[in-house]
Amino acid sequence: MSEAPSTVPVCYRHPSRETYVRCTRCGRSICPDCMTEAAVGHQCPECVSEGKRSQRPARTAFGGSRVGQAAYATRALIGVNVAVIVLSALVGGTQAIAGSGGWFGLLGSGTPLTQWGEVLGYASYVPGGEVHGIAAGEWWRLFTAMFLHYGVLHLLLNMVLLWQLGRYLEAHLGPIRFTALYLLAGLGGNVAAYVFTAQNQPAAGASTAVFGLVAAAIIVNRRLKLDITTLVPLLVVNLIFTFSIRNISVAGHLGGLVVGAVVAVILAYAPAPRRTLYQAVGCAAVFILLLAAAVVRTQAILA
CATH class of the missing domain: 1.20.1540.10 (Rhomboid-like)
Incomplete structure (x- = not known):
């Protein structure tokens, strides 16, 4: 008799690692090596990069970088x-x-x-x-x-x-x-x-x-x-x-x-x-x- 396939979620970047943590932005499962702490929960590397691109750069009081x-x-x-x-x-x-x-x-x-x-x-x-x-x-x-x-x-x-x-x-x-x-x-x-x-x-x-x-x-x-x-x-x-x-x-x-x-x-x-x-x-x-x-x-x- 064959075994039923595992239903434990795995990291989308490391399929061999089981994890129950999901990215709070995209919902994908991520292992400890892939997670970045956010204001709420954790985010995956791609969502972190996308968030940085969408942020406006900090400016001085005179508009400078x-x-x-x-x-x-x-x-x-x-x-x-x-x-x-x-x-x-x-x-x-x-x-x-x-x-x-x-x-x-x-x-x-x-x-x-x-x-x-x-x-x-x-x-x-x-x-x-x-x-x-x-x-x-x-x-x-x-x-x-x-x-x-x-x-x-x-x-x-x-x-x-x-x-x-x-x-x-x-x-x-x-x-x-x-x-x-x-x-x-x-x-x-x-x-x-x-x-x-x-x-x-x-x-x-x-x-x-x-x-x-x-x-x-x-x-x-x-x-x-x-x-x-x-x-x-x-x-x-x-x-x-x-x-x-x-x-x-x-x-x-x-x-x-x-x-x-x-x-x-x-x-x-x-x-x-x-x-x-x-x-x-x-x-x-x-x-x-x-x-x-x-x-x-x-x-x-x-x-």
Whole structure:
């Protein structure tokens, strides 16, 4: 006589394992290796995966992704700045690192890379030589200058502040909004240096963007009703530094500060309904205004 088939339920993924536990979503039998504890009962791996796909990602108070807490954008920006100065040293020699510039000789010298990418209005490198600069069609300088530095000390001062402020702001804004803030502040500072300084005066450095981050941190904290007593002295010290040290681009620092503040207001105070749209349109408007200012300056130089 043949035995009656077993009626004990088995795991749908492991048919050799008997179980009396069922997935609370799909009702399939699951063994201990396949079950994931849920708010009510247990779920199978497929239902757990489907639930994760259907969940909306967590957002910050300003609509940014929580991925910003890992500071990936801040790390990437620091990495780009470090890579650029290494490249500058490779093409310009060891004096590009330190020992040939201002600040008691601690700054580095210019290199072919800094010449190529620094803010320069309209001038030649040597008397009677070819004219270079933004007004000569070298528009990339408005962007590349924020990643160039005259030596390790120049780089270190900016990267310390970028690391401290960048991680904080990226955690609140998310990586995309934070990167937009950084780039627009840097661009704003470079445009200001182009517009308000002599056309043969070069300028470079991440300080244009970093000044924007200082202003943004103050505005974000005000929006969140958090303390700003440690940020205001930081801003004051950097402003004193800007106005008291020779050969610093005052226009670049102040331009980055103002544009960073404007972008931060757009990101922090955009109304919750359709927040992302307002933020994108506001940032795009700032970008267009900066380009318009650069075009007007170019026309004035070439007139």
